[in-house]
Amino acid sequence: MRSKSVDILVIGAGPSGCAAASYLAMHGHRVVIADSAQFPRDKTCGDGISPLAVRMLIRLNVLSQVESEGAFRIENVLIQSPMGKMNRSRFDESLGANEYALAMPRIDLDSILLKYALSSGAEAMLHTRIEEVQTDGDLITSLTAKHLDSNVRVKIQPRHVIFAVGANIGFLRRCGFTVNTQNVSLATRSYYSTSIPLPKDYALYFDEELIPGYGWVFPVANQRANIGIGVVRGRHRATSNIEMLDAFINRRVNQEVLCGVTREDDVKGYPIRSDYGTQRIAGANWMLVGEAAGLVNPLTGEGIDLALYSGILASECLHAGIGLSQPYSRLYEAELSRRFRLLFVGWRICRNLLLRRHIMDRIVHTMSVDSELRSLIVKMGLGLESPISLAHPKWLYRVIRSR
Ligand SMILES: Cc1cc2nc3c(=O)[nH]c(=O)nc-3n(C[C@H](O)[C@H](O)[C@H](O)COP(=O)(O)OP(=O)(O)OC[C@H]3O[C@@H](n4cnc5c(N)ncnc54)[C@H](O)[C@@H]3O)c2cc1C
Numbered sequence: 001m002r003s004k005s006v007d008i009l010v011i012g013a014g015p016s017g018c019a020a021a022s023y024l025a026m027h028g029h030r031v032v033i034a035d036s037a038q039f040p041r042d043k044t045c046g047d048g049i050s051p052l053a054v055r056m057l058i059r060l061n062v063l064s065q066v067e068s069e070g071a072f073r074i075e076n077v078l079i080q081s082p083m084g085k086m087n088r089s090r091f092d093e094s095l096g097a098n099e100y101a102l103a104m105p106r107i108d109l110d111s112i113l114l115k116y117a118l119s120s121g122a123e124a125m126l127h128t129r130i131e132e133v134q135t136d137g138d139l140i141t142s143l144t145a146k147h148l149d150s151n152v153r154v155k156i157q158p159r160h161v162i163f164a165v166g167a168n169i170g171f172l173r174r175c176g177f178t179v180n181t182q183n184v185s186l187a188t189r190s191y192y193s194t195s196i197p198l199p200k201d202y203a204l205y206f207d208e209e210l211i212p213g214y215g216w217v218f219p220v221a222n223q224r225a226n227i228g229i230g231v232v233r234g235r236h237r238a239t240s241n242i243e244m245l246d247a248f249i250n251r252r253v254n255q256e257v258l259c260g261v262t263r264e265d266d267v268k269g270y271p272i273r274s275d276y277g278t279q280r281i282a283g284a285n286w287m288l289v290g291e292a293a294g295l296v297n298p299l300t301g302e303g304i305d306l307a308l309y310s311g312i313l314a315s316e317c318l319h320a321g322i323g324l325s326q327p328y329s330r331l332y333e334a335e336l337s338r339r340f341r342l343l344f345v346g347w348r349i350c351r352n353l354l355l356r357r358h359i360m361d362r363i364v365h366t367m368s369v370d371s372e373l374r375s376l377i378v379k380m381g382l383g384l385e386s387p388i389s390l391a392h393p394k395w396l397y398r399v400i401r402s403r
Helices: 015-026 051-060 063-068 091-095 106-119 169-174 241-254 304-321 328-353 357-369 371-381 387-391 393-401
Strands: 002-011 031-035 072-074 076-080 086-090 101-103 123-126 128-136 139-147 153-163 184-193 201-205 214-221 224-232 268-273 286-288
Touching: 002 015, 002 139, 015 031, 015 051, 015 106, 015 304, 031 106, 031 128, 031 153, 051 063, 051 101, 051 304, 063 106, 072 214, 076 091, 076 357, 086 091, 086 357, 086 371, 091 371, 101 214, 106 123, 128 169, 153 304, 184 241, 201 241, 214 241, 224 241, 286 304, 286 328, 304 328, 328 387, 357 371, 357 393, 371 387, 371 393, 387 393
Parallel strands: 002 031, 002 153, 031 123, 076 201, 153 286
Antiparallel strands: 072 101, 076 086, 128 139, 139 153, 184 224, 184 268, 201 214, 214 224
């Protein structure tokens, strides 16, 4: 088998891998980014780019490109409770001036991010699947890659490896990583055209039939939306996800939220991993980033923001940590833990306690009458404030007493 030495190997060219590769290449490192797919490639997703993700695109200096190539600007977050209470909050009022979200089909977003990584100096190995990892203790010594065009296998010998493989659970397990399937949900979506323009809402519907999951309507253009549902595994066995998605859309049509809806694409489903904090995410010369590290918000199923965040953080640690006495991977693990460990604990507690019929109803009602609390809940849902703050007696009192 032919062998190839590389300095930094990034496996996966989604948002986390491209963020890491762009940052490292920009800072003068030799990076190879491998992906089993041919690009442009689709990724089953809701296509929602949260305000935190927008901030990360600004940090990478790629936001203007994403916007100029057609990302759809979203001004509000709309939440509907199981009993039909509704609240619409403007991002700029809840989060601060100039805050907004975007939506863009992943086939377009990921192409822009990959092109950006390549123009920053990274080298791509596309249509190349990483199949196996060889280790010496905790150190990754080599990996076997297969070129899917020629079926030729190559042994790659990297000095550093960043795993950005998303929810490829089979591969992660083959590499010896643990995946906690208790925190895996299943999401299903398709693209739809509508006969009237859609409001610029990041719309989340916590329907009784789906809770603790939810359904979303994210406009990707004036009259085109990504519509989908995310459900917790094993809770809704009686019906298929496609039937649940159809029923979700029918409820929106009856509610007159959607008008003249026509499906434009196949319905596709994919798992979502939110198990950050239950596994090792870094070792001697390797780090897991994005969804490979279980970094997806368990309340909303959003992972693009945390993928970009962790990709940038991992590469900052690698860049700063090479040559230091403390391994860069420890820096990464510690910094990620400082930022996200409690947040994930809080999000999981919220998912188990708050995503219930009556409690959600009260919370959504309180959001519509108490602007301070509304801002806190929007920040908390988006990962910009710890959910622990909501447990303060002052807020609990205001939720209970709101009329
Ligand atoms: C239906 C659905 C809806 C969602 N909606 C949203 C949303 O609206 N907003 C949001 O923020 N998040 C959403 N998410 C989550 C989001 O899609 C992911 O969290 C995000 O894509 C993670 O980015 P990533 O870079 O970590 O991994 P990915 O985007 O999954 O990229 C991983 C890449 O690795 C490659 N790869 C995998 N294994 C190998 C291998 N062995 N060798 C080579 N290449 C490999 C894959 O081909 C892929 O290109 C949704 C998820 C689903 C399933």
